[in-house]
Amino acid sequence: MTHTPIQEPLWWADCPPVEPTPAPLPAKVDVLVVGGGYAGLATAHELAQGGAQVAVCEAAPFGHFASARNSGGVSFGLELETLRHYRKWLGLKGSDAAALAAEAAQAVDELAGFIEAERIDCDFRMAGRLVAATSERRFRQFEARVASLNRLFDARAYLVERRDQGSEIDGPNFHGLMVISRSGQLHPAKLLHGLLRCCRLAGVSLHARTQVLSLQRQGAAFSAQTSRGPIECERIVLATNAHLHRLGEIGLERRVVPVVSNIVVTQELDQGLIDRLLPRRRTASDGRRVLAYFRVTPDGRRFLYGSRAAPGEISTERATAILRARMVRSFPQLSNARIDYAWGCQVAFTLDRIPHLGESAGIHFITGCHGNGVAMMNHLGRKTARRILSGERSAFDANDFPRIPLYRGTPWFLPSMHRAYQFIDWKSER
Numbered sequence: 001m002t003h004t005p006i007q008e009p010l011w012w013a014d015c016p017p018v019e020p021t022p023a024p025l026p027a028k029v030d031v032l033v034v035g036g037g038y039a040g041l042a043t044a045h046e047l048a049q050g051g052a053q054v055a056v057c058e059a060a061p062f063g064h065f066a067s068a069r070n071s072g073g074v075s076f077g078l079e080l081e082t083l084r085h086y087r088k089w090l091g092l093k094g095s096d097a098a099a100l101a102a103e104a105a106q107a108v109d110e111l112a113g114f115i116e117a118e119r120i121d122c123d124f125r126m127a128g129r130l131v132a133a134t135s136e137r138r139f140r141q142f143e144a145r146v147a148s149l150n151r152l153f154d155a156r157a158y159l160v161e162r163r164d165q166g167s168e169i170d171g172p173n174f175h176g177l178m179v180i181s182r183s184g185q186l187h188p189a190k191l192l193h194g195l196l197r198c199c200r201l202a203g204v205s206l207h208a209r210t211q212v213l214s215l216q217r218q219g220a221a222f223s224a225q226t227s228r229g230p231i232e233c234e235r236i237v238l239a240t241n242a243h244l245h246r247l248g249e250i251g252l253e254r255r256v257v258p259v260v261s262n263i264v265v266t267q268e269l270d271q272g273l274i275d276r277l278l279p280r281r282r283t284a285s286d287g288r289r290v291l292a293y294f295r296v297t298p299d300g301r302r303f304l305y306g307s308r309a310a311p312g313e314i315s316t317e318r319a320t321a322i323l324r325a326r327m328v329r330s331f332p333q334l335s336n337a338r339i340d341y342a343w344g345c346q347v348a349f350t351l352d353r354i355p356h357l358g359e360s361a362g363i364h365f366i367t368g369c370h371g372n373g374v375a376m377m378n379h380l381g382r383k384t385a386r387r388i389l390s391g392e393r394s395a396f397d398a399n400d401f402p403r404i405p406l407y408r409g410t411p412w413f414l415p416s417m418h419r420a421y422q423f424i425d426w427k428s429e430r
């Protein structure tokens, strides 16, 4: 009989999406936050601690989207080399690499500090991250990356030659590794639940299944129409990630591309097999253009493997088959492992390949996590709050970050880009 995986995140077995008891919507608040993922909740928590009256409207139950579906890697995750190339090719400007790197590294420390200070039980460990080279050439390219990671991020990164990699990974097709010590991991849905608790304690008004439908300016303030009635507010923060709605007509749908990432999780595995796969339990990736990421789950029993299975939305069955085949190519010892959980979700990409916060026409926004938002979206949420409370600025500030030419919300270019990336990966592994 064919086994059908559970088509929802493993994380929900411990922490399912939640709907706080519906309270009446407040008639008026200082700040309305649209979206209740990490970015929205971190913004709301920081604002409420600063004395503001805040409501969060979340279209789904809290913990339904990326913030409770990701793989739980905590890293700065900026590809500054790529950023440099993109800026050169496209003639883009922005904060310098050192400022971006310093703030991204700060985001990791800030999240670690927050988890500790608020005693959030989310299986957080600064266990480090490794990037496995899929060819000898790729491994040699890591030398320059290690140097730049250590210079810019103080990443405590180093190389592990292929002959020594058995202490880190059991992947016969990998050609050596780069280890980045200044990275961590956690249980993403437990973090989200912890943030919700902090918001509740700080007095944030939380509203699940409350979609914000439109925003209207009223003098210096706003009136927001939601699926449960109107709210008036002085400021608005859009923390809607890849879910793009024409709220306030600030044009995010022309600057942010939603891209789906999928995850599969195996059945519980033999302890010896798990101990050989990733002995130090670091989070890991294969460094490809169409990147695959993997880790052992926090209970130490299963293997999680994720990637972009296809350029657009495909069925979970098809995504599972694609990911499983890729996983087994890298880890042939998993050829008999059953897949117990499979899910996907959108992440938000920007043209200049970095996340942004900003403000346009009085509406603040946080977007563009590029699949690296666990530390960063928490950080940019807090930065947005501090920008509202005291004018504090961020290296990721970009009120008018670049629009994508010929793009109006339908990412027609993704299939060609996906194929091009697959070709680059194939060629670099010849």
Ligand SMILES: Cc1cc2nc3c(=O)[nH]c(=O)nc-3n(C[C@H](O)[C@H](O)[C@H](O)COP(=O)(O)OP(=O)(O)OC[C@H]3O[C@@H](n4cnc5c(N)ncnc54)[C@H](O)[C@@H]3O)c2cc1C
Pocket (backbone or CB within 6 Å): 034, 035, 036, 037, 038, 039, 040, 057, 058, 059, 060, 063, 064, 065, 066, 067, 068, 069, 070, 071, 072, 073, 074, 075, 077, 210, 211, 212, 213, 239, 240, 241, 242, 243, 244, 245, 247, 261, 262, 263, 306, 344, 345, 346, 347, 369, 370, 371, 372, 373, 374, 375, 376, 377
């Ligand atoms: C499969 C996968 C794996 C990932 N792995 C990692 C990882 O290992 N490490 C890492 O750093 N990052 C990872 N990420 C990225 C990370 O999950 C995201 O960057 C982060 O969760 C984004 O947080 P957010 O608050 O911006 O978005 P979300 O969590 O998506 O929250 C946005 C919310 O806005 C709500 N919303 C949208 N429109 C409206 C509206 N009009 N009214 C009301 N509510 C609205 C949505 O319902 C949604 O809940 C991964 C992402 C995915 C999908």
